[in-house]
Amino acid sequence: MKTSIAIIGAGIAGITLARALAPSADVTIFEKSRGLGGRMANRRREGFTFDHGAQYFTARSPAFRSVAEDAIKAGHAGIWPKAVHTLRADGLVVDSRPPEPRYIGLPGMSGFANGLAEGLQIRKEATVAALKRTEHGWALTDSEGQDFGRFDLVLSTAPAPQTIRLMPEAFSGREALASVRMSGCFTLMIGLDEPLDLSFQAARIEDDVLSWIAVEGSKPGRGEKEALTIHSRNDWAEANLERDRDEVKSEMLASLTRLLGLDFSNAAWLDLHRWRYASVEKPAGQAFLFDEALGLGACGDWCLGNRVEAAVESATALSELLTTRLQGA
Template sequence: MPAPRLAIIGAGISGLTLATLLGGHADVVVIDKSRGVGGRMASRRVGEASFDHGAQFFTARSKAFQRFLQPWIDAGTVKAWEPRVLTLEAGSKPYRRDWFEPHYVGVPAMTALPKALAAGLNLSLQAEVTKVEREAEAWWLTFADSSRAGPFDWVVATAPAPQILNWFPSVFNGLEALQHVRYAPCFALMLGFAELPELRFDAARVKSSPLDWIVRGGSKEGTVPQQTLLLHSTRAWAAEELEAESSIVVDNLCKALDNAIGIPLPLPEFSLLHRWRYASSAQTTSSAFELDVTNSLAACGDWSVFSDADNGGTRVESSFLSASALAERLLTLPGFRA
């Protein structure tokens, strides 16, 4: 019997984990609307500078994720990051923060792990799915440019839940659970300077500010020194200002930066703002994944029960756990090669 043909929509850590674990058991294609892989494990080059403007690091608390990562740690694709971390608050003395577990980063950028996972996979990029339809006992995908792909026996969605709702078939019995998922947004601001003054931190958590997090360029493993800063806003501030003009958001975040550091910084040579509308799930499902065996449809991602949303806990590891739980379940179904 031929292996089931399976389309995975999304080449973030969820989709890539699922495709990796199903390798050899199904005929898998991973489809993503972006030019590259990684999703929110995102990196961006601006001239000589490089920014991780999505996930900053990831932890591995489960044995399963630790085991999955080990070959990539051994290969140097993933390394523990040990920055000098401060907590900053305007008007208060900065204090040091200690990390009590490894905080991993991709080397030389956050996309390193997704790129390594994708290397052996069948990928289709710059392909934005707009519809998933049943035709003659199989699934067909329609893309934004009106082209189509299929037939598929199974379709699995791994995007943030509110995005899945836009194009997944209404027969999917997991849609109701996904309707309850909520996400919080985040602004990422990438700043490049002619020369930065000496800073006493590599990374800083900021309190009582529109800013949540600051990282000095070149402080991560495998990166070269650069005169840049990456800022993340708080989720709450981003929710209030989400539709504000970019120039206003940039001004306000730069003011918050000066306040947090306690000195005015020189004007940046460039600034680039990214709006993450679905940064982290603020309300999640109570299941590990959504599976509809009757219709051969499924979904997994960082909106599942593995996310500790109350503690800002949507994490790379949550996506990994959701995808690996789904892979394990799919492999028990008839048709998937043992």
């Protein structure tokens, strides 16, 4: 009988892991949300489209580049050719360097994950709340005690602060998990009735509150309607995480007005998303965590860095170890 593996999380790490392990094991992904992709997320409201998590991803390793190029051929990804400038209080600093390819999902960022997940066994809206060791492997349950089954191995790709809550005291990776620091982010989404005439399509922002702005329509395959996605700084989000959402929105809008000289407070669509764990401030510094004796492992961007590519690298490294182990079993 094949080894049964439960993977917690259908972000890019969980999907990468499942694709690599599925040929040699019986793999099920449990994902708490309705959609796939985790922080590679998008939202469609009133005809406006927003990538409210990751904006684009790079693919520097030949293996991941080939995955990204295959996704382009399959229509699940595209290249965003726009330059990323820098917006400061004293104006726009234009970046004229030729950019390395910036990949995006199609039709929104989660499209990349959806394409890669085709054929995988995934249980959506299934939040794993507890792991219990039994005679027949690890028993997974949700917060109401609903039984998700027994598995020989459990691999968590949830952000480190969430993974540590699931892992037993005896898990050998607890110290590494506890050393990880992640920070939050607020995403402001603005939909407009009229097109804007901005001198840039994407910019990093040097400001006390904001860090990023993108004009969604400049990405291939997005809607026709004018939509802006704005991210707060991570340190500002950390200091304001529990603050009233309307106040957060107002402060982000005020900063935008200062920078662009435009008032968006009466925009056709205004929305705010809070990411509790957006960015990795201090990674674990090891490619993955795996406790052979317990049959428990963990991976994700928080192992190595702060980007989609770090998540892929971490999941690939764990899958390589496990594939060798499974094929030798």
